[in-house]
Amino acid sequence: MWPMSFFCAFLVSSFLLVSSKQVVISNVLPRLDTNGSYVDAHDGCLVKFNNTYFIYGTVYGKCHQSTTICDGECGYINNTFALYTSSDLVNWTLISNNIVPEVTKDNNHINYWMPNVGYNSRTGQYVMIYWSSRYGFQNATVALAVSSTPFGPFVNVPPLVMQGGRVISSTTGLFVDDDNTAYVRYNTRDAPLRHVIEKLSTDWMTSTGQFSIIFEKQDYPWYEGGGVFKRKGIYYTMLSTDCCFCQWGADARTFTSTDLLGNWTYLSQLDYCADGKTPPDHVDGMNINPCSINDPYGTNFTIPAQQFNVATLPISSEETLYMYYGERFRSSKDGIKGHDFQAWIPIEFMDNDTPKPMKFYDNFTITIQKEYSAELI
Ligand SMILES: *[C@@H]1O[C@H](CO)[C@@H](O)[C@H](O)[C@H]1NC(C)=O
Ligand SMILES: *[C@@H]1O[C@H](CO)[C@@H](O)[C@H](O)[C@H]1NC(C)=O
Ligand SMILES: *[C@@H]1O[C@H](CO)[C@@H](O)[C@H](O)[C@H]1NC(C)=O
Ligand SMILES: *[C@@H]1O[C@H](CO)[C@@H](O)[C@H](O)[C@H]1NC(C)=O
Ligand SMILES: *[C@@H]1O[C@H](CO)[C@@H](O)[C@H](O)[C@H]1NC(C)=O
Ligand SMILES: *[C@@H]1O[C@H](CO)[C@@H](O)[C@H](O)[C@H]1NC(C)=O
Ligand SMILES: *[C@@H]1O[C@H](CO)[C@@H](O)[C@H](O)[C@H]1NC(C)=O
Ligand SMILES: *[C@@H]1O[C@H](CO)[C@@H](O)[C@H](O)[C@H]1NC(C)=O
Numbered sequence: 001m002w003p004m005s006f007f008c009a010f011l012v013s014s015f016l017l018v019s020s021k022q023v024v025i026s027n028v029l030p031r032l033d034t035n036g037s038y039v040d041a042h043d044g045c046l047v048k049f050n051n052t053y054f055i056y057g058t059v060y061g062k063c064h065q066s067t068t069i070c071d072g073e074c075g076y077i078n079n080t081f082a083l084y085t086s087s088d089l090v091n092w093t094l095i096s097n098n099i100v101p102e103v104t105k106d107n108n109h110i111n112y113w114m115p116n117v118g119y120n121s122r123t124g125q126y127v128m129i130y131w132s133s134r135y136g137f138q139n140a141t142v143a144l145a146v147s148s149t150p151f152g153p154f155v156n157v158p159p160l161v162m163q164g165g166r167v168i169s170s171t172t173g174l175f176v177d178d179d180n181t182a183y184v185r186y187n188t189r190d191a192p193l194r195h196v197i198e199k200l201s202t203d204w205m206t207s208t209g210q211f212s213i214i215f216e217k218q219d220y221p222w223y224e225g226g227g228v229f230k231r232k233g234i235y236y237t238m239l240s241t242d243c244c245f246c247q248w249g250a251d252a253r254t255f256t257s258t259d260l261l262g263n264w265t266y267l268s269q270l271d272y273c274a275d276g277k278t279p280p281d282h283v284d285g286m287n288i289n290p291c292s293i294n295d296p297y298g299t300n301f302t303i304p305a306q307q308f309n310v311a312t313l314p315i316s317s318e319e320t321l322y323m324y325y326g327e328r329f330r331s332s333k334d335g336i337k338g339h340d341f342q343a344w345i346p347i348e349f350m351d352n353d354t355p356k357p358m359k360f361y362d363n364f365t366i367t368i369q370k371e372y373s374a375e376l377i
Helices: 004-009 101-105
Strands: 013-026 042-049 052-059 080-086 093-096 112-120 125-132 141-147 155-161 168-176 182-188 193-200 207-217 223-231 234-241 253-257 265-269 306-314 320-327 342-346 363-376
Touching: 042 320, 052 112, 080 101, 080 112, 112 168, 125 168, 141 168, 168 223, 168 306, 182 223, 193 223, 193 234, 207 234, 207 253, 223 320, 234 306
Parallel strands: 042 112, 042 306, 223 306
Antiparallel strands: 013 363, 042 052, 052 080, 080 093, 112 125, 125 141, 141 155, 168 182, 182 193, 193 207, 223 234, 234 253, 253 265, 306 320, 320 342
């Protein structure tokens, strides 16, 4: 006799149901999780694995940032990394507020930021790179952690040693190309101050040593930002003025290339000052508001945020959302740093595919598709 399960397999066929739903994404209402708590996951990434959206970010906690730029304490000390998931980009569930448990060993003196996660389909591993003051400002190493599921926990493995700079400065990010090759984008502290993009090995565990320079400048302060995305065969990187938790935000200088390891060309500014003015190419320090040189409380940028990423989200079979992902420091109503707003801004394109200067939207509406697999007996 055939075992029952074998017999059934002939009669079951599974198929996909697709439903569309409109969702409103707000930049002015606090983002709360399913338990009604603030989503406290900052400066990381928003990625889609299969049908689920994942936010990996830094937990800033309940401290108050006392000054208009970073104070070296609040958002520096006691950081952990959190994971929230959602099926619709609106309803978020906290999975863990400590997804790389090892950071709690020394986060009372080591600073942790910018968890970026990608899925390596060749190894079946979820790979996280993140910024750690153990390496950042010290040498050209980038922290690396892995997990067999996107839900973690992520476990540290030997870090990447990058070859396009001697000392990495303040930002690191991960970009995964369509062919599943991964690249790390970082800025350098050794002069000239560069933004470098460097190719990893197929298992993403080491650098290949192949890199290109997106941009370089001789004088301080350096540029930050660094969201990398690809649209219609063109790669984009958005860089910005140095903003150490600054409350006015930063610009979005956009560079393009048809080859990640080739030459990069400056395209345009996508984040002007809120009064429409072009920010200067150079200011004397990260404590200066480029939109209001003598006044930290003056005009902010149009998107008054420090950029950390561009989320590339296939929201339906027809549409990919390219979404600027930044932090609006000192924006929370109660002054608690973990409650600061993020800016999620859709990047819009002209008919000739050039990105348009961004506008701040209090909210925006998108249509997302959800897939369900169902079984018909
Ligand atoms: C959410 O709230 C429920 C009920 O209060 C609690 O049992 C659960 O642990 C909370 N979950 C998280 C992730 O905080
Ligand atoms: C998507 O789901 C399939 C089937 O469960 C799994 O094999 C694959 O690893 C998943 N991909 C990602 C990126 O999670
Ligand atoms: C970090 O944690 C320690 C111990 O709990 C606490 O005393 C300190 O105030 C915290 N600092 C910040 C900036 O959160
Ligand atoms: C939000 O997500 C949770 C967990 O997936 C689910 O139980 C709940 O029904 C969702 N709520 C809404 C309003 O979609
Ligand atoms: C980078 O610096 C860290 C901390 O000082 C050290 O542990 C590590 O060995 C250094 N790595 C390289 C490749 O120099
Ligand atoms: C990059 O630019 C340099 C200098 O303009 C040029 O010599 C080189 O051929 C270019 N490389 C590519 C791959 O286009
Ligand atoms: C600039 O942004 C900060 C932080 O959100 C806010 O407190 C301030 O009111 C803004 N300034 C202006 C002129 O809009
Ligand atoms: C979205 O913003 C518009 C304009 O500010 C406002 O009229 C509308 O009520 C908002 N919608 C939601 C759902 O927040």
